[in-house]
Amino acid sequence: MKPIDATDTTYKGRFAPSPTGPLHAGSLLTALASYLDAKAHGGQWIIRIEDIDTTRCQDQWSQAILHQLDFYGLRSDQEVVYQSKRLALYQNAFEQLQKFELIYPCSCSRKQIQHYLENQTQQAKHQPIYLGPCKTQAAKPHQAWAWRLRSDVAVSLWQTKNSLPPNYFNQKNSHILWQDRLLGEQSQDLIHEVGDFVIKRSDGLFAYQLAVVVDDLHQGITDIVRGQDLADNTARQLALLSCLGTSEKVLPIWRYYHCPLVLHTDGEKLSKQNGAQALSTTENPLIALNCAALQLGLPTQALNTSLAAALNNWTLNWHQKIIFEKIRPTQ
Ligand code: GLU
Numbered sequence: 372m373k374p375i376d377a378t379d380t381t382y383k384g385r386f387a388p389s390p391t392g393p394l395h396a397g398s399l400l401t402a403l404a405s406y407l408d409a410k411a412h413g414g415q416w417i418i419r420i421e422d423i424d425t426t427r428c429q430d431q432w433s434q435a436i437l438h439q440l441d442f443y444g445l446r447s448d449q450e451v452v453y454q455s456k457r458l459a460l461y462q463n464a465f466e467q468l469q470k471f472e473l474i475y476p477c478s479c480s481r482k483q484i485q486h487y488l489e490n491q492t493q494q495a496k497h498q499p500i501y502l503g504p505c506k507t508q509a510a511k512p513h514q515a516w517a518w519r520l521r522s523d524v525a526v527s528l529w530q531t532k533n534s535l536p537p538n539y540f541n542q543k544n545s546h547i548l549w550q551d552r553l554l555g556e557q558s559q560d561l562i563h564e565v566g567d568f569v570i571k572r573s574d575g576l577f578a579y580q581l582a583v584v585v586d587d588l589h590q591g592i593t594d595i596v597r598g599q600d601l602a603d604n605t606a607r608q609l610a611l612l613s614c615l616g617t618s619e620k621v622l623p624i625w626r627y628y629h630c631p632l633v634l635h636t637d638g639e640k641l642s643k644q645n646g647a648q649a650l651s652t653t654e655n656p657l658i659a660l661n662c663a664a665l666q667l668g669l670p671t672q673a674l675n676t677s678l679a680a681a682l683n684n685w686t687l688n689w690h691q692k693i694i695f696e697k698i699r700p701t702q
Pocket of ligand 1: 388389421511583596597601
C-alpha cells in the first residue's frame with residue numbers, strides 16, 4: 372500500500388455515494404456540505420462511487436448520480452474513483468491484516484450469533500461482544516465464512532500506535548474517542564458495544580468498513596464530511612486505520628464533520644429505501660440547493676443567481692463558519 376504521508380495535511384475531502392439509487396434531498400445536503408467545506412479550506416473535493424457491494428449497486432445509478440451532481444455544479448477535482456475498480460487494493464489490505472493475524476474466519480450465521488448473544492450468562496455480558504467458537508477454533512472448511520477483525524487487538528493497537536494530539540484524538544480504557552466538528556466529542560466502546568466486525572463478507576465481497584478505510588488512506592483524504600447516520604462507524608474505521616497503518620509511526624489525522632440528516636415528516640431519515648424522491652435534473656438547481664443550504668444554516672440565493680455565483684457565495688459563508696469554529700472550537 373502507498374506509504375502514508377501524515378505530514379501532508381492539505382485538505383482533501385470526498386463525497387462517497389453508494390449507487391443503489393439516484394441522489395435525493397438528503398444526499399444533496401451531504402454533497403453540498405462536503406463540497407463547501409473543501410472549497411472553503413482551499414482544498415480538493417473528490418467524488419468516490421462506493422459500488423463495492425455488487426449485489427445492491429448498479430452502473431446506471433453511478434451514471435445517474437454523476438449526472439445529478441454535475442447538474443448541481445458539484446464536480447470532482449480529480450478523476451472519479453470507483454471502488455469496483457480497486458479490488459486489488461482491498462485484497463492487499465486484507466492480506467496485510469491476515470499476515471498480522473488481526474482477522475479470523477467466522478462461519479456463524481446471524482441467527483447463530485443472535486442465539487449465542489441471547490444465551491450469554493450475566494457474567495459473560497461484560498465480555499467483548501461475540502466470543503463465538505470461530506474466534507478460537509478454525510472455521511469449518513466447507514462452510515462459507517466471513518472475516519472479522521479482532522476488535523480487542525485493534526483497540527490496543529489504536530492505543531499504542533496513536534501518537535496524535537490528545538485534544539484531537541484520545542482514548543481511555545477501551546473507548547475510542549474522537550472529535551466531531553459539529554457533534555463535539557464522541558466515543559465508542561468498540562469491544563463491548565460493537566465487537567468483532569466483518570471486513571470481508573461470506574459471499575466474498577469486501578465490506579464497506581474495509582473499503583472505506585483503505586480508500587481514505589490511499590487517497591490521502593484529510594476530511595470526512597458525511598451524514599450523521601454514519602457517525603457510529605467512525606470508531607470501527609479508526610481501529611481499522613491503526614491496523615492498516617501498522618508500519619506507520621504517525622497515523623493521518625482524519626477530521627470529521629457529520630452533517631444533519633434530512634428527515635421525513637414522521638421523523639425518519641430520508642432514504643432511498645423509504646421512497647425519497649430523486650433530485651430533479653430539469654428544474655432550477657437552486658431550488659433544491661436553497662433547501663440544502665437552509666438546513667446547513669446558510670442564506671438562500673435568489674433564483675436568478677448563476678449556479679457558479681451561488682456556490683461561490685455559499686463557500687464564503689462556509690468560510691465564515693470555519694473561522695468561527697476556530698475561534699470557538701467544538702465544545
Ligand atoms: N457510501 C456511503 C453512503 O452512501 C458513505 C460512506 C462514507 O461517507 O463514509 O452512505
